[in-house]
Amino acid sequence: xxxxxxxxxxxxxxxxxxxxxxxxxxTGTFNPARSRIAVFDFHEKxxxxxxxxxxxxxxxxxxxxxxxxxxxxxxxxxxxxxxxxGCKVCTIACPFGTVNYEPATGKVIKCDLCGGEPxxxxxxPTEAIVFTDVSVQGFEKxxxxxxxxxxxxxANA
Amino acid sequence: MAWAKxxxxxxxxxxxxxxxxxxxxxxxxxxxxxxxxxxYFVEExxxxxxxxxxENKLIMTTGPLTGTGASTAARYSVVTKGPLTNCIxxxxxxxxxxxxxxxxxxxxxxxxxxxDKPVYLVIDDDEAELxxxxxxxxxxxxxxxxxxxxxxxxxxxxxxxxxxPGENGVLFSAVxxxxxxxxxxxxxxxxxxxxxxxxVAVRGTKGITVNDPEAFEKAVNDAKAVIAGNAxxxxxxxxxxxxVLTNIINELxxxxxxxxxxxxxxxxxxxxxEAMHEPRRTDGKPNLxxxxxxxxxxxxxxxxxxxxxxxxxxxxxxxxxxxxxxVEYENAWALGADTGVGDLEALTxxxxxxxEHALDPITTGATIAAAMELYKIGALTDEDTGGIKMEFGxxxxxxxxxxxxxxxxxxxKLLGLGSKRLCEKFGHPxxxxxxxxxxxxAYDPRGIQxxxxxxATSNRGACHLRSYTVASEVLGIPxxxxxxxxxxKAGLVKVxxxxxxxxxxxxxxxxxxxxxxxxxxxxxxxxxxxxxWSVENLMKxxxxxxxLERKFNLDAGMTAEDDTLPKRILKEAAKTGPAKGLVNGxxxxxxxYYELRGWTPQxxxxxxxxxxxxxx
Ligand code: SF4
Ligand code: SF4
Numbered sequence: 001x002x003x004x005x006x007x008x009x010x011x012x013x014x015x016x017x018x019x020x021x022x023x024x025x026x027t028g029t030f031n032p033a034r035s036r037i038a039v040f041d042f043h044e045k046x047x048x049x050x051x052x053x054x055x056x057x058x059x060x061x062x063x064x065x066x067x068x069x070x071x072x073x074x075x076x077x078x079x080x081x082x083x084x085x086g087c088k089v090c091t092i093a094c095p096f097g098t099v100n101y102e103p104a105t106g107k108v109i110k111c112d113l114c115g116g117e118p119x120x121x122x123x124x125p126t127e128a129i130v131f132t133d134v135s136v137q138g139f140e141k142x143x144x145x146x147x148x149x150x151x152x153x154x155a156n157a
Numbered sequence: 158m159a160w161a162k163x164x165x166x167x168x169x170x171x172x173x174x175x176x177x178x179x180x181x182x183x184x185x186x187x188x189x190x191x192x193x194x195x196x197y198f199v200e201e202x203x204x205x206x207x208x209x210x211x212e213n214k215l216i217m218t219t220g221p222l223t224g225t226g227a228s229t230a231a232r233y234s235v236v237t238k239g240p241l242t243n244c245i246x247x248x249x250x251x252x253x254x255x256x257x258x259x260x261x262x263x264x265x266x267x268x269x270x271x272x273d274k275p276v277y278l279v280i281d282d283d284e285a286e287l288x289x290x291x292x293x294x295x296x297x298x299x300x301x302x303x304x305x306x307x308x309x310x311x312x313x314x315x316x317x318x319x320x321x322p323g324e325n326g327v328l329f330s331a332v333x334x335x336x337x338x339x340x341x342x343x344x345x346x347x348x349x350x351x352x353x354x355x356x357v358a359v360r361g362t363k364g365i366t367v368n369d370p371e372a373f374e375k376a377v378n379d380a381k382a383v384i385a386g387n388a389x390x391x392x393x394x395x396x397x398x399x400x401v402l403t404n405i406i407n408e409l410x411x412x413x414x415x416x417x418x419x420x421x422x423x424x425x426x427x428x429x430x431e432a433m434h435e436p437r438r439t440d441g442k443p444n445l446x447x448x449x450x451x452x453x454x455x456x457x458x459x460x461x462x463x464x465x466x467x468x469x470x471x472x473x474x475x476x477x478x479x480x481x482x483x484v485e486y487e488n489a490w491a492l493g494a495d496t497g498v499g500d501l502e503a504l505t506x507x508x509x510x511x512x513e514h515a516l517d518p519i520t521t522g523a524t525i526a527a528a529m530e531l532y533k534i535g536a537l538t539d540e541d542t543g544g545i546k547m548e549f550g551x552x553x554x555x556x557x558x559x560x561x562x563x564x565x566x567x568x569x570k571l572l573g574l575g576s577k578r579l580c581e582k583f584g585h586p587x588x589x590x591x592x593x594x595x596x597x598x599a600y601d602p603r604g605i606q607x608x609x610x611x612x613a614t615s616n617r618g619a620c621h622l623r624s625y626t627v628a629s630e631v632l633g634i635p636x637x638x639x640x641x642x643x644x645x646k647a648g649l650v651k652v653x654x655x656x657x658x659x660x661x662x663x664x665x666x667x668x669x670x671x672x673x674x675x676x677x678x679x680x681x682x683x684x685x686x687x688x689x690w691s692v693e694n695l696m697k698x699x700x701x702x703x704x705l706e707r708k709f710n711l712d713a714g715m716t717a718e719d720d721t722l723p724k725r726i727l728k729e730a731a732k733t734g735p736a737k738g739l740v741n742g743x744x745x746x747x748x749x750y751y752e753l754r755g756w757t758p759q760x761x762x763x764x765x766x767x768x769x770x771x772x773x
Contacts (some may be wrong), residue, residue: 013457015450020226029364030259043336044481046446046461059455125385125455
């Protein structure tokens with residue numbers, strides 16, 4: 001089963017436990033500035049939006065990398081830091097801005113799903129981020145809407 | 158390493174910013190944040206200092222856990238001598254500012270002196286620089302926040318600022334960060350304004366480590382599980398925020414109403430946490446948009462609201478039609494029950510304005526309530542109010558009064574004195590519901606007896622956040638005590654005071670203690686920090702902090718006579734509810750409290766107590 005991070009924006013409280021967990025997993029420090037997931041606070045709309053890489057099937061970043069530093073590992077697009085030359089072409093190619101250059105290391109960083117156990121999903125207290133079967137991403141949303149659908153009186157019922 | 162081990166000293170007179178190593182000997186005795194900053198403060202500042210003079214200092218301080226992965230590790234405090242109280246002031250805030258400051262590599266910032274013209278401080282990791290604030294002086298917190306981000310092209314700044322009232326000497330100005338999180342009480346923002354300091358903007362990218370990562374991870378995860386398994390922290394607070402209390406406290410006959418003339422408010426339900434969820438009749442939308450967490454918080458008690466755009470308070474003011482911080486329990490009480498106003502939208506508007514201009518909503522509401530009583534007895538006239546009919550229950554009067562404070566009208570300036578000075582000025586000092594110059598919050602000490610002792614002995618003037626005995630007397634945490642009796646309350650208050658003092662020094666939010674005991678907290682601090690941070694030691698640190706603050710206040714000129722309550726609470730019995738016929742029995746609790754504290758009958762720590770705590 002292919003799994004993906006499924007984000008339910010409505011549940012996010014903006015606590016940044018996901019950023020803390022991500023940065024801790026990857027850098028050994030609590031440092032949201034180096035997190036691969038970012039939470040945006042649209043204060044005046046009353047909305048928090050966690051945002052990260054969705055692991056495109058035909059990944060722009062992977063396709064443009066001139067040195068082949070980004071590879072596809074079971075669907076996850078992973079940056080090999082040793083190969084990355086820090087040219088940043090992938091950061092231009094990614095339409096979503098989720099690959100970013102890190103001045104501290106001179107390499108790019110992006111979500112690598114923590115090798116199969118994403119720290120952000122484990123840390124999220126509200127299940128705004130869950131790691132689940134990619135083919136049923138819409139299931140919960142469908143069910144929520146389905147529940148709201150009125151059963152109109154049937155002609156012959 | 159939990160502590161950044163570095164402090165920033167900003168001399169506003171000279172315009173200099175200098176790094177200094179953190180005094181680790183003091184950190185071992187005072188932990189961080191409230192305790193450690195108070196230690197720095199009392200070492201450096203004359204207790205008799207005029208709070209609004211350049212000789213006063215102001216410290217913004219994080220705790221060792223601030224910015225780590227521990228739940229609620231958001232907190233920072235502002236420590237100074239408060240102009241409202243002439244006592245030590247320490248106000249605590251969440252949001253994202255504290256964690257950012259720690260991530261920039263600073264445990265605290267000490268501001269000294271006074272800038273000759275308005276300035277703001279920008280911190281970008283190791284670099285700190287003062288900038289000219291003349292373009293934002295005279296503008297709101299909200300405008301200042303947007304302006305600084307725009308000016309420096311840095312949307313990731315976390316910003317703490319004051320509004321216009323803080324510049325103009327309104328004695329209860331707060332420091333507001335992230336546009337709606339406040340270091341609220343005792344006039345800490347007024348001190349900032351007196352130094353010509355408009356704002357602090359921080360970007361921090363350095364990262365925080367802990368002493369024993371494995372032990373820390375375990376302690377933090379265990380503690381998070383406790384929060385997730387607790388009905389208060391996992392259900393009540395996220396759903397209703399602190400506003401879950403309105404109906405509960407009202408039923409208990411402990412919701413001070415119309416300047417504490419009554420103890421129950423007939424419209425309590427209209428301004429409650431439940432009401433915030435109800436679709437409005439006008440637009441079918443609820444007042445509440447969603448809940449929100451501070452940095453790292455797995456509780457998320459915060460309220461984000463949106464005012465009904467057709468409501469009279471915002472009708473022609475589209476600048477207030479967006480979402481922002483909604484009312485918390487204390488604010489809903491002060492602006493609502495205490496003024497007799499049961500209009501949730503009006504309270505939300507006033508709350509927006511308190512955030513926009515950095516006012517303490519508790520003192521704001523309670524001062525307006527006192528003004529309403531002065532008006533009722535004819536001591537305050539239309540001439541004084543600029544024509545505002547200051548009648549209890551009038552949402553129009555409430556809105557006009559809050560606007561007056563923000564706009565700095567003549568009446569606004571009068572209100573800006575706070576209730577104590579206002580009531581004295583108009584010849585009725587007893588109508589101020591304050592202790593040591595600060596108004597008490599949303600728990601009537603006739604209906605919750607322990608809160609009387611809490612208010613009377615709080616080191617920053619009347620306050621619920623110094624020993625929240627409501628937890629025990631109402632909610633049964635850690636065990637239920639009878640709110641109507643005084644027996645055992647002296648001991649309860651002392652334990653809560655010491656516990657709270659160390660929690661306030663750690664970087665954690667005090668709301669965790671609805672679920673966490675000291676045994677849940679100590680392992681997190683112990684794993685993060687070098688040193689011994691057992692429960693026993695932490696309670697002793699708390700007791701040390703309490704006595705240090707007390708000593709400062711006594712040296713500042715306070716005496717045991719100031720450990721009292723407004724006459725109304727001691728002499729006028731509650732008229733309705735479970736506490737009907739009761740006054741607060743402070744005289745039954747106070748001597749026992751002094752004794753338990755190891756203080757003389759005059760409320761002075763004995764030599765023995767001081768030397769036991771290393772304070773001699
Ligand atoms: S941990 Fe969950 S609730 Fe918290 S900011 Fe991240 S997505 Fe939102
Ligand atoms: S409990 Fe509330 S105030 Fe405390 S850290 Fe969480 S959101 Fe902030």
